[in-house]
Amino acid sequence: MSSIPIPHDISFEGAAHHRVLIIGAGPAGYTAALYAARANLAPVVYTGLEPGGQLTTTTDVENYPGYVDGVLGPAMMEDFKAQAVRFGAEVEYGEITHLDLSQRPIKVVVDEETGVLADTVIVATGASARYLGLENEKRLLGRGVSACATCDGAFFRGVDLAVVGGGDTAMEESLFLTRFASRVWLIHRRDELRASKIMQQRVMAHPKIEIIWNTVVTDVLGADEVTGVRLRNVTDNSERDLAVSGFFVAIGHTPNTALFKSWLDVDEQGYIETRSGSTQTNIPGVFACGDAQDHVYRQAVTAAGTGCMAAMDAERFLAARAG
Ligand code: NDP
Numbered sequence: 001m002s003s004i005p006i007p008h009d010i011s012f013e014g015a016a017h018h019r020v021l022i023i024g025a026g027p028a029g030y031t032a033a034l035y036a037a038r039a040n041l042a043p044v045v046y047t048g049l050e051p052g053g054q055l056t057t058t059t060d061v062e063n064y065p066g067y068v069d070g071v072l073g074p075a076m077m078e079d080f081k082a083q084a085v086r087f088g089a090e091v092e093y094g095e096i097t098h099l100d101l102s103q104r105p106i107k108v109v110v111d112e113e114t115g116v117l118a119d120t121v122i123v124a125t126g127a128s129a130r131y132l133g134l135e136n137e138k139r140l141l142g143r144g145v146s147a148c149a150t151c152d153g154a155f156f157r158g159v160d161l162a163v164v165g166g167g168d169t170a171m172e173e174s175l176f177l178t179r180f181a182s183r184v185w186l187i188h189r190r191d192e193l194r195a196s197k198i199m200q201q202r203v204m205a206h207p208k209i210e211i212i213w214n215t216v217v218t219d220v221l222g223a224d225e226v227t228g229v230r231l232r233n234v235t236d237n238s239e240r241d242l243a244v245s246g247f248f249v250a251i252g253h254t255p256n257t258a259l260f261k262s263w264l265d266v267d268e269q270g271y272i273e274t275r276s277g278s279t280q281t282n283i284p285g286v287f288a289c290g291d292a293q294d295h296v297y298r299q300a301v302t303a304a305g306t307g308c309m310a311a312m313d314a315e316r317f318l319a320a321r322a323g
Pocket of ligand 1: 063132164165166167168169170172189190193194195196216250251252253296297298299
């Protein structure tokens with residue numbers, strides 16, 4: 001994604017023209033699609049590179065209302081999509097690579113080549129996992145370093161693993177990894193976890209998980225594959241190496257908003273700012289919802305809620321313009 005201007009050779013002559021164009025296919029994007037479809041606005045959803053969003057990298061979702069026994073994240077996203085499609089939403093597997101929000105209709109470029117026009121745009125691009133920023137963490141990514149236990153955990157059977165982070169994601173990743181690993185070290189930089197109490201209790205009660213408090217990871221060790229991590233205790237500055245075969249980073253997320261930064265107001269972390277009680281951005285007809293806009297709640301159900309709001313805001317915008 002970039003915010004570079006639309007290349008001159010992209011043609012918009014005869015381009016598809018949508019009343020509602022949704023960027024992103026997680027709970028927010030699909031819910032916006034469902035509501036816009038039921039309002040007869042024939043929305044199109046561009047999925048980006050990760051259709052289904054972050055929920056496709058998770059296993060059991062136990063806190064989405066209505067699923068009494070829980071549901072697998074990817075299955076839930078298939079349900080969301082099918083429901084939106086049933087009412088006429090169109091789902092396209094493409095990435096929005098450029099856009100121009102300064103004119104009406106809004107100009108959008110898909111996969112660097114196809115011009116598309118839209119009366120309203122709903123940004124539902126979500127957020128992506130954050131890394132520590134260590135050189136060897138990057139070098140060993142996919143060779144023992146991962147930010148997704150549910151994607152990669154099964155590759156690490158019967159070995160010791162490390163997880164860094166103190167939030168709900170780190171708890172969830174640690175608990176998931178106990179299915180495969182012989183032991184999970186949870187490394188946290190403070191002496192108190194940020195995660196919800198119920199997740200903390202599960203982690204602390206688990207016989208395979210051990211928490212290393214007040215400690216940061218200063219290096220990832222290994223020539224071709226991870227063999228360990230270097231740790232520094234922040235209270236006494238002592239260093240030691242911990243032998244592990246896998247290193248899972250679970251330290252939060254960055255909103256996927258780079259494409260919009262030259263157009264839309266964002267906060268210091270890059271989350272899109274919307275008018276209080278609404279999904280309206282600083283540009284009329286452009287709405288933002290889900291994790292790209294919400295750094296506080298970041299739940300599937302709140303993302304779905306703001307997706308609904310965005311569709312209703314878009315509908316009202318179009319109705320006001322028509323009337
Ligand atoms: P959070 O922002 O909640 O937590 C990030 C954690 O990583 C914090 O403990 C933080 O430490 C630590 N951290 C951040 N940067 C670094 C760094 N550079 N080095 C070491 N540690 C670092 O992110 P999560 O992804 O865990 O959760 C995001 C949201 O999603 C939360 O609202 C959470 O409740 C929700 N969530 C809910 C789930 C569920 O209900 N099933 C599952 C997963 C997420 P510190 O605490 O010191 O700041």
